Amino acid sequence: MIRSKIAGIGMYVPENVVTNKDLMKVMDTSDEWIQERTGIKERRFATRYKDTTTTMGVEAAKIAIERAGITARDIDFIVFATLSPDYFFPGCGVLLQRMLQMREIGALDIRNQCSGFLYGLSVGDQFIRTGMYKNILLVASETHSYALDFSTRGRNVSVIFGDGAGAVVLQPSQDENRGILSTHLHSDGSEAELLSMMNPGFHAGRFAENKKPPMPEKPYGGLFITEELVQKEDLYPYMDGPAVFRKAVIKMPEVIMEALSQNGLKTSDIKILIPHQANLRISQYVQRKMNLSDEQVFNNIQKFGNTTAASVPIAFCEAWELGKFKEGDLICLAAFGSGFTWASALLKW
Numbered sequence: 409m410i411r412s413k414i415a416g417i418g419m420y421v422p423e424n425v426v427t428n429k430d431l432m433k434v435m436d437t438s439d440e441w442i443q444e445r446t447g448i449k450e451r452r453f454a455t456r457y458k459d460t461t462t463t464m465g466v467e468a469a470k471i472a473i474e475r476a477g478i479t480a481r482d483i484d485f486i487v488f489a490t491l492s493p494d495y496f497f498p499g500c501g502v503l504l505q506r507m508l509q510m511r512e513i514g515a516l517d518i519r520n521q522c523s524g525f526l527y528g529l530s531v532g533d534q535f536i537r538t539g540m541y542k543n544i545l546l547v548a549s550e551t552h553s554y555a556l557d558f559s560t561r562g563r564n565v566s567v568i569f570g571d572g573a574g575a576v577v578l579q580p581s582q583d584e585n586r587g588i589l590s591t592h593l594h595s596d597g598s599e600a601e602l603l604s605m606m607n608p609g610f611h612a613g614r615f616a617e618n619k620k621p622p623m624p625e626k627p628y629g630g631l632f633i634t635e636e637l638v639q640k641e642d643l644y645p646y647m648d649g650p651a652v653f654r655k656a657v658i659k660m661p662e663v664i665m666e667a668l669s670q671n672g673l674k675t676s677d678i679k680i681l682i683p684h685q686a687n688l689r690i691s692q693y694v695q696r697k698m699n700l701s702d703e704q705v706f707n708n709i710q711k712f713g714n715t716t717a718a719s720v721p722i723a724f725c726e727a728w729e730l731g732k733f734k735e736g737d738l739i740c741l742a743a744f745g746s747g748f749t750w751a752s753a754l755l756k757w
């Protein structure tokens with residue numbers, strides 16, 4: 409049986425460090441509140457006219473490609489996950505293909521928010537398993553800072569997010585006992601708007617029955633930035649934080665257990681769990697619920713905030729650079745986010 413393995417991994421975060429104290433200069437918040445509720449001490453913000461979602465993805469990709477011992481010309485398929493693309497269309501996949509001067513290969517864009525990297529990993533894994541491709545570049549990159557409400561009104565959302573990118577190269581594994589063991593993907597759209605950015609968008613009143621978020625009086629019905637939207641400053645992400653928290657702490661352990669049981673493994677077999685860095689409290693809750701030790705769970709949200717699709721590969725790359733796992737170790741990746749979508753993957757390194 410052909411399995412896929414991660415042949416190279418890379419990350420890129422912008423140089424601009426933004427501390428909680430920096431945020432206190434523009435909104436009514438405090439270092440204590442942010443650290444206590446989220447664990448975040450600082451995050452990176454992209455530099456205007458220098459970093460975009462694509463350029464950060466390119467930097468992470470260059471490192472992953474070099475570490476895989478190949479060149480950009482060897483890549484035969486691109487998967488790019490983001491919720492913050494450079495353009496509404498075309499997607500970042502082709503922009504990356506152009507910047508890296510790659511061959512005329514397929515480029516697939518994925519928009520599954522916090523679960524985007526794991527959805528991409530699953531897609532790439534299937535293409536390698538079938539023998540269709542030999543070198544797949546999977547990139548996840550986000551630029552949140554260009555689209556957050558930095559007034560006090562948006563503080564429950566804007567203090568959480570950061571910018572950055574991660575990338576991996578997937579190849580067939582020579583050893584059938586090593587590589588990606590399985591991936592598990594789920595969704596439930598019944599509360600899709602609870603973590604969303606709906607404007608500009610086509611609103612036809614077909615929302616979930618829940619009362620949140622506050623809906624426009626009349627549907628906007630278009631992908632235009634209208635004067636009304638600008639006046640109401642209704643152009644920012646919406647998040648019902650407590651609802652997201654409640655669902656995440658149920659679904660993340662569930663999807664991790666699903667991966668373990670499918671492979672006949674148990675929590676004590678996990679060398680390291682790399683969860684989506686949504687919020688340190690979510691990771692700690694999952695850790696407690698699953699009886700995992702501190703050494704078994706890797707977190708770096710403290711330094712980078714929540715980088716949505718990029719958070720798993722950034723944490724994965726940092727854990728690898730710090731030598732947190734070695735050949736033959738069992739690694740579990742898990743994510744939960746907007747959609748809602750959630751996913752997990754088990755890998756033998």
Ligand code: ACO
Nearest residue numbers: 437438441445522563564567649650652653686687744745
């Ligand atoms: N600074 C200071 N006070 C704040 C801030 C802030 N940045 N944000 C909100 N508050 C205030 C609120 O106004 C509210 O004040 P009030 O009681 O006077 O009305 C109070 O703090 C509590 O607000 P809640 O929104 O209920 O705060 P909560 O304790 O739920 O914490 C948080 C908010 C951190 C977002 C939490 O709900 C959470 O962790 N949710 C999980 C969501 C998450 O992690 N999302 C990440 C993105 S999604 C993903 O990646 C899965």
